Amino acid sequence: MHAAIGDLSTGKLLHKKNAKLTVPIASVTKLMTAMVVIDGGQPLNESIPILGWQKKTEKNAYSRIRVDSKSRRDQLLKIALMSSENLASHTLARHYPGGFDAFVAAMNDKARVLGMKNSRFDDPTGLSLGNVASAEDLWKMLAAAHEYDLIRAYSTTYQHQASFSGPRYSLAYGNTNPLTASSRWDVQLSKTGYLKEAGRCLVMVADVEGKPIGMVFLNSFGTRTPLGDAGRARRWLTTGESGRVAGAARDYERAVIRSLNGYADD
Numbered sequence: 001m002h003a004a005i006g007d008l009s010t011g012k013l014l015h016k017k018n019a020k021l022t023v024p025i026a027s028v029t030k031l032m033t034a035m036v037v038i039d040g041g042q043p044l045n046e047s048i049p050i051l052g053w054q055k056k057t058e059k060n061a062y063s064r065i066r067v068d069s070k071s072r073r074d075q076l077l078k079i080a081l082m083s084s085e086n087l088a089s090h091t092l093a094r095h096y097p098g099g100f101d102a103f104v105a106a107m108n109d110k111a112r113v114l115g116m117k118n119s120r121f122d123d124p125t126g127l128s129l130g131n132v133a134s135a136e137d138l139w140k141m142l143a144a145a146h147e148y149d150l151i152r153a154y155s156t157t158y159q160h161q162a163s164f165s166g167p168r169y170s171l172a173y174g175n176t177n178p179l180t181a182s183s184r185w186d187v188q189l190s191k192t193g194y195l196k197e198a199g200r201c202l203v204m205v206a207d208v209e210g211k212p213i214g215m216v217f218l219n220s221f222g223t224r225t226p227l228g229d230a231g232r233a234r235r236w237l238t239t240g241e242s243g244r245v246a247g248a249a250r251d252y253e254r255a256v257i258r259s260l261n262g263y264a265d266d
Helices: 026-039 073-083 084-094 101-112 135-145 149-155 225-239 247-260
Strands: 002-007 012-017 047-049 070-072 157-166 171-172 187-195 199-210 212-222
Touching: 002 135, 002 225, 012 135, 012 225, 026 073, 026 084, 026 101, 026 135, 026 149, 026 187, 026 199, 047 073, 047 084, 070 157, 073 084, 073 149, 073 171, 084 101, 135 199, 135 212, 149 187, 171 225, 199 225, 212 225
Parallel strands: none
Antiparallel strands: 002 012, 002 212, 047 070, 157 171, 187 199, 199 212
């Protein structure tokens, strides 16, 4: 529905669709969260307490992590990126110098530095509908996140057994993007997102014929549609043909366009 695709090595956008429209971005937010955590310079190997929600969330914030147990900051960052763990993201923000509000302010400051003019962040998880951006802005964010070794490594980890203390327990996590485990893909960075209002979202960087191609897909129809979008984008880049889009997905796109009073910039 909203897309931006480009070559990170040149900084050139190769394709965009409804890319200037500001829309909810769900857990794609966590790429910005990760950059702010790393930029903050706090020890990544420090064990920190898991803190409960500071305020009531707009959406279901279920987590298997036990409040008041402890985990290392780097491990919380990993499961936030690879498995979109919301309480991990929230805890990282609350332990930031100045606390939660200072963290959100730093997210918006980072967005301004990156030239994300159509973006606003309200929380570190993406559960808030106040987290909005355009596809073009998220492509800028994706390019910036790609410069962080940890974000590339953590976001593409397919499985991880997370350890906690006080009490001692462990939890298994898997990556929300199955393409990270596919032998047919060389995924260098990944983040998915979903809210009813945001639809299915995927931002990722993949090697396509030796080039780091950044892809942003927002408000796609159906659980696996963003994965199909990524495949069609790669096919278009390598052969010039994009392939067929499912009829249900096309109908969904037309309905959304009508709800936006016909807005389109592609």
